Amino acid sequence: MNCPHCNSPSADGKNYCADCGAPFDPQTKYLETFVKAQIEEVIHRKFKDQNAVRNETSQAVFDHVEHRVKQFLFFAGIPAALLLFLLTVAGIEKYRDFTGMVETAQSQVKQRIEQVKGEIEQAQTKATNAKANADEALKTTDTVTAEVNKELGAAKEITRNVQALSVRVSELEKKSSSQMRASTERIEAQVKDLHQQMDATSKGMLEQEKKLASTDELVKALFSKGITEYFQTSANSPAAVIVSLQVAGKNSAFVFMLLKSAPIFQTVELKWRVASQPRNSFGLIKNNILFFNWGEPIENLRQNPIEVYYVPDPTSKTPAFKALSIREGTIFADDEAVFSVPPSTH
Numbered sequence: 001m002n003c004p005h006c007n008s009p010s011a012d013g014k015n016y017c018a019d020c021g022a023p024f025d026p027q028t029k030y031l032e033t034f035v036k037a038q039i040e041e042v043i044h045r046k047f048k049d050q051n052a053v054r055n056e057t058s059q060a061v062f063d064h065v066e067h068r069v070k071q072f073l074f075f076a077g078i079p080a081a082l083l084l085f086l087l088t089v090a091g092i093e094k095y096r097d098f099t100g101m102v103e104t105a106q107s108q109v110k111q112r113i114e115q116v117k118g119e120i121e122q123a124q125t126k127a128t129n130a131k132a133n134a135d136e137a138l139k140t141t142d143t144v145t146a147e148v149n150k151e152l153g154a155a156k157e158i159t160r161n162v163q164a165l166s167v168r169v170s171e172l173e174k175k176s177s178s179q180m181r182a183s184t185e186r187i188e189a190q191v192k193d194l195h196q197q198m199d200a201t202s203k204g205m206l207e208q209e210k211k212l213a214s215t216d217e218l219v220k221a222l223f224s225k226g227i228t229e230y231f232q233t234s235a236n237s238p239a240a241v242i243v244s245l246q247v248a249g250k251n252s253a254f255v256f257m258l259l260k261s262a263p264i265f266q267t268v269e270l271k272w273r274v275a276s277q278p279r280n281s282f283g284l285i286k287n288n289i290l291f292f293n294w295g296e297p298i299e300n301l302r303q304n305p306i307e308v309y310y311v312p313d314p315t316s317k318t319p320a321f322k323a324l325s326i327r328e329g330t331i332f333a334d335d336e337a338v339f340s341v342p343p344s345t346h
Contacts, residue, residue: 015156025159039141045133226267231257231306238323240306241331243341244298253294253301256331256339258324262288263310271307285338288320 002009005022016023231240233255241256265284270277270292282292290308294301321333331339 039145226309226311227260228307228309229257229259231255231308233302233305236326238325241324241326242298242301243326243331245342247295250295251297253296253298254341255292255294255301255306256285256324257290257292257306257308258321258333259288259290259308259310261312261320262316262318263290264313267309267311269309271309272301273304286333287316287318289324289333289338291339 001012001024003017003020003022003024006017006020008017008019010017010019010024015025233240233242236242239258243254243256245252245254263284268282268290270282270290272294277292281295282290285291292306321336323334325332326341329341329343330337331341
């Protein structure tokens with residue numbers, strides 16, 4: 001790089017020109033200009049005070065020389081006094097006049113001597129004060145110079161810290177940029193995968209909706225084919241056989257009913273009179289044979305028929321039984337034994 005002041009080439013990284021000493025850093029140049037201005041002002045005041053002291057001292061010396069000359073003239077006036085004495089002899093009036101003139105001159109010379117002494121003392125005082133002011137100015141200059149050097153050192157330290165901080169900020173920006181790019185790529189990949197999952201889920205939901213729609217249609221179709229059958233309980237018949245049982249010392253009854261078709265068990269609803277019976281009180285034995293556990297004496301059951309609602313199972317492949325019977329304590333469906341009644345109850 002070239003010096004902006006003398007245009008001399010200089011190595012990079014230098015703070016001052018090697019030829020003219022001009023600073024490269026604008027902040028350092030400003031501080032140096034400020035320091036020079038302060039020093040010049042102090043020196044100007046110092047030399048101004050010294051010139052004033054020099055002038056006053058010269059005036060004092062001039063006055064002192066004048067005083068010495070007057071003293072010389074005073075002593076030189078002694079022969080003149082003798083001369084006046086001789087003149088007195090010649091004429092008294094002229095001597096008195098001469099004496100008066102001498103006394104007046106002596107009085108004026110004494111006043112002037114006293115005035116000169118006072119002026120010399122004032123000049124000495126001013127010279128002392130000027131010297132003290134000059135010393136104080138020098139001290140102030142030294143103090144200002146020290147403070148400026150301190151400020152320059154602090155400014156350089158701040159500059160170094162700022163440069164280091166700038167390097168760290170640049171590194172952090174690069175690191176943050178890399179992390180942001182990596183995060184963006186990762187998020188984009190996740191979003192893409194999420195979109196794919198959402199598309200797959202949407203397709204699955206559409207398929208489920210289709211299945212549910214078809215299932216709903218199937219359920220509606222099945223329930224529209226529901227059957228209600230009535231079984232008389234007054235006596236045994238090919239459609240219903242009633243057996244009296246004792247369960248836990250209490251008289252009850254078991255009713256076996258032969259439905260027209262094998263039912264979907266979840267659709268079975270059993271009523272006696274107008275009351276729906278609990279689902280745990282009935283069940284399927286086999287194919288289209290339904291049993292019902294009546295928890296009261298058989299005489300109470302015979303007062304009303306049993307109503308059974310169900311939906312036939314369209315998937316059943318086993319032929320339905322056609323008739324129920326009881327022989328020697330065994331319940332038969334057609335010719336197949338399906339339930340053995342305990343000996344103590346038949």
